[in-house]
Amino acid sequence: MVGSIIPSSRFTIRKMLAPVDWDRCEVFVEYGPGVGTFCQPVLDRLRRDGTLIVIDTNPLYIDYLRKHFRDSRFHAVHGSAADVVEIVKAHGHDHADYVLSGLPFSTLPDGVGPAIAQATHEVIRPGGAFLVYQFSARARDFMAKHFRRIDSGFELWNVLPCQLFWGWKDADD
Template sequence: MTLSAEQAQQDGAFARGTPGGPLWHFVRGFLKHPVMVGSVIPSSKILIDKMLDPVDWANTRLFVEYGPGVGTFTQHILDRLAPDATLLTIDTNADFTAYLNSKFTDSRLEAVTGSAAGVRKIMADRGFESADYILSGLPFSTLPPGIGPKIAEETAGALRPGGAFLVYQFSPKVRDFIAPHFDRIDEGFEWINIPPATLFWAWKD
């Protein structure tokens, strides 16, 4: 997918951290909501490719992303997504939602301000019964009490049979939240990321 001139300018501002660039928004979001943002440093491309590799893109109609932030994963998902599929992003930070809506003009993207704990209602409000894949980088270990288990339960209910919950974390404790709801969990680790991350692919049989 070809970047527009505006997107290229914004991406160029990333490394500089200038106001209006992705890094500026990311750091501001981290400072405003530190317990809801997993890291002040966006994920590496190596981590992104490894995380998304198991996805059956040809048969994906709805992909959901929790906590998209400034769209570090979002563009890579859109690049892989079928023309008639939908990417639904959910973020509690309205600043991030507004940023995504201004950065991306792709009609397949629906950026929503809300909680991942309400994913099924958010999906239903938009006419979706189930998701094929749900991706999350939310820091489960630092979420407010009760939110982590609720997100895990809601996610399992939102996925179709055969779908998967893709999770990248900087603490392996997230497995305690997702294990009660999924039949099979594959694990990986990525050193080439700041900080290094544990990866989980939780499958709904």
């Protein structure tokens, strides 16, 4: 399932990634990377010893990404975002620092959105965040069940304009 047929704008990318503490980011995960619009900007900011794990259910995207990104920090996984805890562990890590998603939460099959939100909260370390960009605010509803602190924004310079959310995992979450 694709959230948009047009890649995110450079304005959306810059705004979404702005709150990330790149010096403390060891593991960055992206759900539904598609053709990799966010991948290079993340790799450009990621530490030399960091890891970028992208997860997609479409094997064609995964094949494309594996051929396109030759960075040793990059790992493309054919799978479900709901399995992020197991995927991160399979890559030798016990948590992710940040998880980015452009998945279309409003059109996911019943039960999938809540499962993804729960697994995401579980995998993110305290102080990390779930970064979500959407055309509707529905994703915030899924996030709010697990993340008490959610910052929001809006990016007009995107086709279509999109809502931005940063769900922060506090130490007592």
